[in-house]
Structures are given as C-alpha cells and as structure tokens.
Amino acid sequence: MKSVSNASLRALNTFALPANAAQFCRLEVAEQLSAALEQQAASGLPLFVLGGGSNLLLTQDLPAFVLHMATRGKRVLEQQGEQAIIEAEAGEAWHPFVQWTLAQGWAGLENLSLIPGTVGAAPVQNIGAYGVELADRLHSLDAWDCQRGEQVTLLPQQCAFAYRDSCFKREPGRWIILRVRFLLTALEHAELAVDYGPIRQRLAGVLAPTAQDVAAVVCAVRSEKLPDPAKLGNAGSFFKNPLVSAEQAQALLAQYPAMPHYPQTGGQVKLAAGWLIEQAGWKGHREGDAGVHREQALVLVNYGSATGAQIYALAQSIRADIAARFAVDLEIEPIVI
Ligand SMILES: Cc1cc2nc3c(=O)[nH]c(=O)nc-3n(C[C@H](O)[C@H](O)[C@H](O)COP(=O)(O)OP(=O)(O)OC[C@H]3O[C@@H](n4cnc5c(N)ncnc54)[C@H](O)[C@@H]3O)c2cc1C
Known part of the structure; x- marks a missing residue:
C-alpha cells in the first residue's frame, strides 16, 4: 500500500470536478490502517477520508492526505429470532449492499435503495430517503478515533444523529468509520415504511407489498427524478x-x-x-x-x-x-x- 502525490480526484467525485489530492492512499484492508496513518503523519498533511465522492463539492485542490476507503466484505453476524445483525466494511458500495441484504432475506434498508456512495459514509450524514434514515436501522459501528488514537465501537445514541447530520460530520478529521452493523428484520416480518407520497401511490395496486416491491418502486421513482451522476x-x-x-x-x-x-x-x-x-x-x-x-x-x-x-x-x-x-x-x- 503506497500513497501517491498530486493524484486526480476527477473520477472520484460524482460532480466530476477537476481537483487533485496533495497525497492519496487507497485502503483495501482495514488491517493496513495503522500503516496508512503512519504515512499520513509523515506527510504532515491533515487527513481526509474519501468514500465514493457523492457528497462532496471540490472547489479547489484538496490540501490533505486523502484516505480512500476501499475495504470490502459483508456478512450476517448474528440471527436473533426475526432479526439479524448484518455487518459491512466501509468501502462496500451502498446500493449493491442494500440489494444483497434483501437477497439474503432481510428487510429494513429498502427505502434507502439507489443512494450512491459507500457504507462507511452512510452514517456521516445519516443518509435518508422516503421516510427512513440510517439511524433507524443502525445497530453499531466500528471507527478509528484519530483524536484518541484508538478503535471504538459506537451505538446509535453515541453518534448524535440528526437530519443529514451526525458527530462524524461535525468533527471532520476525527473519525474513520471502518465497518457498520445494521439491525434488520426477516422479510416476512418486516414493517414497511410506505407512507411517503410517491411510494404509497406506486404501491396502490399491489395487494401485499414486500420489501423488494418497495425497493423496486424507490429505484423507479429515483431514476425518474434524479439525474444519474454517470451521465450528468x-x-x-x-x-x-x-x-x-x-x-x-x-x-x-x-x-x-x-x-x-x-x-x-x-x-x-x-x-x-x-x-x-x-x-x-x-x-x-x-x-x-x-x-x-x-x-x-x-x-x-x-x-x-x-x-x-x-x-x-x-x-x-x-x-x-x-x-x-x-x-x-x-x-x-x-x-x-
Ligand atoms: C444522485 C445522488 C442522489 C443522492 N441521494 C441521496 C439521498 O437520497 N439521501 C441522502 O442522504 N444522500 C443522498 N446523496 C448524497 C450521498 O450519496 C450520500 O451522502 C452518501 O452517503 C455519500 O457517500 P460517499 O461514499 O460518496 O461519501 P463521500 O462523498 O466520499 O464523503 C462524504 C463525507 O463523508 C466522509 N466519509 C466518507 N467515508 C467515510 C468513512 N469511512 N469514515 C469517516 N468519514 C467518511 C467524507 O470525509 C466526507 O466528509 C445523493 C447523492 C447523489 C449523487
């Protein structure tokens, strides 16, 4: 794992804006975090954690040591009756992860389908859509606390979640979210959140909608409403x-x-x-x-x-x-x- 100087971030932000990182390092394995942080300390540059770059406006070059989270892995950790704790590494792409949870038989994230970005960034602004926020489904997360120099496990009530906000957003440079755990419900016992206008309307003709139906409708509504960053x-x-x-x-x-x-x-x-x-x-x-x-x-x-x-x-x-x-x-x- 090597960091490079003056790396272009154009392909790593969904606005496709021209900007360079003073130093850039791609983290593929969480165990290499301490080596990456040693390089960051040696560079003398502040740390900036980058996911998919879908919530960023780069108005200039980034005078930072950019740590690009590319760690992968997802698993069902534990089943407790009708519920399961599901864990994903920070670099997992969010929407494919949501689809995977549904395919594994677990509901809860369907309203958050098709949001771009990574699992690790999702708690930062407490992503939300169609009546559901990440905070509603979070079990816990592991993060590196740069201020204290130690790994911590945080519960939802420790994350100061609010509308598009969290302690991670308010304290830039302090936290590196490493993996996130969700508490999800078996598909057949899921309580669906379908009160949001466009979702309710689209499901009006469906007799007993499933979480997969909700995901499909959310994807359809989003695709009609929002421009695809790959094109615009x-x-x-x-x-x-x-x-x-x-x-x-x-x-x-x-x-x-x-x-x-x-x-x-x-x-x-x-x-x-x-x-x-x-x-x-x-x-x-x-x-x-x-x-x-x-x-x-x-x-x-x-x-x-x-x-x-x-x-x-x-x-x-x-x-x-x-x-x-x-x-x-x-x-x-x-x-x-
Ligand atoms: C077309 C489109 C639709 C969208 N729709 C929604 C929506 O419906 N709801 C919604 O809430 N958002 C939405 N977003 C915003 C965006 O997708 C989310 O905020 C997403 O969670 C950002 O993920 P990312 O990996 O791209 O983060 P980045 O843009 O890379 O980073 C965002 C912030 O999180 C920090 N960060 C990233 N990863 C980590 C980590 N592992 N640890 C600590 N800090 C980290 C970064 O430093 C930065 O401050 C949309 C964006 C686009 C382009």
Missing part, C-alpha cells in the same frame, strides 16, 4: 430542507398558500428547499456549465467543464435570492472543500 455530474440534493418557526411558516403560507410544509415535533416546520428554489425561478438556470437541473430544482449539476468554484458561486447566488425573497437560510448539504 451532481451530488444529489444540494440544499437541506430548511426548518423555520411556526410563525414564519404561517406568514409564508399567507403569501404562498400552496407551499409544501411539514410540521415537526418541537413546533418547527420543515419547508421544501426545491419548491422555494423553483418558485424563485432557478429551475433549469445555467451559468456556463454550472446549472440547476431542469427537472429537479434541488440538484445542481455540472454540464461538463464547470469548476467547483463555479458551482459554489451559483449556490451562493441561489442562497442570497432565497434569503431575500423568503427570509429562509438554505444550508448546503454536501461537504464543501
């Missing part, structure tokens, strides 16, 4: 759905009665960032090769030769406009370098 560079939803006070939501609803809004426990109201951006006329907007997707206002895209700085400038213009029109602060979802 993007990082999925670019902004988080904002939370506002009940008073602000009421004031906005008086002006925009059709505005989608989702009251949360605790009194705040979640708004749909995509709706706000579309209302403001940004959908389909293009500045050079940086643009807002034609069908999905929440997704910023690279039409070919955009730089990360151009995508970021477009995002800032959108944020300023949404703040001026609706007094709503949009938060960027991907990690911006």
Whole structure:
C-alpha cells in the first residue's frame, strides 16, 4: 500500500470536478490502517477520508492526505429470532449492499435503495430517503478515533444523529468509520415504511407489498427524478430542507398558500428547499456549465467543464435570492472543500 502525490480526484467525485489530492492512499484492508496513518503523519498533511465522492463539492485542490476507503466484505453476524445483525466494511458500495441484504432475506434498508456512495459514509450524514434514515436501522459501528488514537465501537445514541447530520460530520478529521452493523428484520416480518407520497401511490395496486416491491418502486421513482451522476455530474440534493418557526411558516403560507410544509415535533416546520428554489425561478438556470437541473430544482449539476468554484458561486447566488425573497437560510448539504 503506497500513497501517491498530486493524484486526480476527477473520477472520484460524482460532480466530476477537476481537483487533485496533495497525497492519496487507497485502503483495501482495514488491517493496513495503522500503516496508512503512519504515512499520513509523515506527510504532515491533515487527513481526509474519501468514500465514493457523492457528497462532496471540490472547489479547489484538496490540501490533505486523502484516505480512500476501499475495504470490502459483508456478512450476517448474528440471527436473533426475526432479526439479524448484518455487518459491512466501509468501502462496500451502498446500493449493491442494500440489494444483497434483501437477497439474503432481510428487510429494513429498502427505502434507502439507489443512494450512491459507500457504507462507511452512510452514517456521516445519516443518509435518508422516503421516510427512513440510517439511524433507524443502525445497530453499531466500528471507527478509528484519530483524536484518541484508538478503535471504538459506537451505538446509535453515541453518534448524535440528526437530519443529514451526525458527530462524524461535525468533527471532520476525527473519525474513520471502518465497518457498520445494521439491525434488520426477516422479510416476512418486516414493517414497511410506505407512507411517503410517491411510494404509497406506486404501491396502490399491489395487494401485499414486500420489501423488494418497495425497493423496486424507490429505484423507479429515483431514476425518474434524479439525474444519474454517470451521465450528468451532481451530488444529489444540494440544499437541506430548511426548518423555520411556526410563525414564519404561517406568514409564508399567507403569501404562498400552496407551499409544501411539514410540521415537526418541537413546533418547527420543515419547508421544501426545491419548491422555494423553483418558485424563485432557478429551475433549469445555467451559468456556463454550472446549472440547476431542469427537472429537479434541488440538484445542481455540472454540464461538463464547470469548476467547483463555479458551482459554489451559483449556490451562493441561489442562497442570497432565497434569503431575500423568503427570509429562509438554505444550508448546503454536501461537504464543501
Ligand atoms: C444522485 C445522488 C442522489 C443522492 N441521494 C441521496 C439521498 O437520497 N439521501 C441522502 O442522504 N444522500 C443522498 N446523496 C448524497 C450521498 O450519496 C450520500 O451522502 C452518501 O452517503 C455519500 O457517500 P460517499 O461514499 O460518496 O461519501 P463521500 O462523498 O466520499 O464523503 C462524504 C463525507 O463523508 C466522509 N466519509 C466518507 N467515508 C467515510 C468513512 N469511512 N469514515 C469517516 N468519514 C467518511 C467524507 O470525509 C466526507 O466528509 C445523493 C447523492 C447523489 C449523487
């Protein structure tokens, strides 16, 4: 295992942005982590852990020792009645892993089908889709704590999970997630999460939907809605759905009665960032090769030769406009370098 200098990351970020890593090392076996960390220490560069690069905006070269997680392996660890603990190494690709769990007879991750990226990155932003978040299915995970220099096992309640957030996202450089364990349920006993509008509609004609049916419907809806990064560079939803006070939501609803809004426990109201951006006329907007997707206002895209700085400038213009029109602060979802 050797690290290389000045390595291109273009093929390792789904925006397909041009940027180089000062030092780059691919970790294929977890046992080689200490050797990799020795090289990182010798380089004098800060550590940056890279998975599939599907939640990253590289606006410049990465002045870091990039550790690319490519460790593989997945297994059913333990069966406890109708449930099982299933473990996967950090470098496993997320969607094939979800499909594998279903093929093994275990339900729980079907709503998270077709999300790009790796298993190890999934807890970082507590990936979520169609009413299910990673935190709902996590059993535990093993991580290297760079601050303390030791491997730890963390339970969900120790990960400070929130909407698209966790302790791993808040403390960049501290954690290297090595493997993740999920608590899943036998297919025949699964309680499916099918309340989310488009999923419920598509399953309306199915008498007794299975987890595989849910996975198929989720894949179909996602494929229609979201651009494929292999064809058009993007990082999925670019902004988080904002939370506002009940008073602000009421004031906005008086002006925009059709505005989608989702009251949360605790009194705040979640708004749909995509709706706000579309209302403001940004959908389909293009500045050079940086643009807002034609069908999905929440997704910023690279039409070919955009730089990360151009995508970021477009995002800032959108944020300023949404703040001026609706007094709503949009938060960027991907990690911006
Ligand atoms: C088309 C598209 C659709 C998407 N849809 C969704 C969606 O529905 N829901 C959703 O939540 N997200 C979605 N995403 C975002 C993205 O897929 C997820 O955030 C995914 O988990 C990122 O995985 P990755 O391996 O690509 O992470 P990377 O982009 O490589 O890294 C993301 C962050 O995690 C850190 N990281 C990566 N691996 C590790 C590790 N092993 N240990 C510690 N830190 C690590 C990195 O340092 C970085 O800070 C979408 C993205 C795209 C392109």
